[in-house]
Amino acid sequence: MTVDLEGPEPLYEQIAAILAARIADGTYAPRRRVPSEAGICEEFNVSRPTARAALQLLGERGLIMTVRGKGSFVVEPSAEGSQGDTPSSP
Template sequence: MGEIDLDGPEPLFEQVAAAITRRIAAGTYQVGRRIPAVRAIADEFGVSQSTAEAAVRLLRERGLTRATHGRGTFVIAKPEEPAADA
């Protein structure tokens, strides 16, 4: 679990979204493949389902995933790499 800080200042849903984003960037969750269900994310990270839902919603808002009714949430893009000269 050690990817999130339950007592840290950053909201839990943002920490969970960041952890999943890192997995997408690393190829653990590949473009075109499904990410775990909200319940599984909640269980893995030790957060409520509403926190896990907020994390998944944030990934959609950032354009990384798309929900397909009855099928799950799929990765549609890798996160943008920061510019080397920035």
């Protein structure tokens, strides 16, 4: 997938959508690192603020978490209803 420089959607949203699709299809596995800001800048030929905004959007959507000094990682998908922390009736 490539970004559409002439399209109406902001570049950071397009990049976030591409990265989200990669998370969904398993390209970036849970608990594994996603590309850094520098890596996104290089791959998509965008500025660092654009890369940062894309990662921030993924974080707001709960798809990644950033660990200071280590990078951004894919969040494990929540197993709805099978968490094991729901008390059962006695």
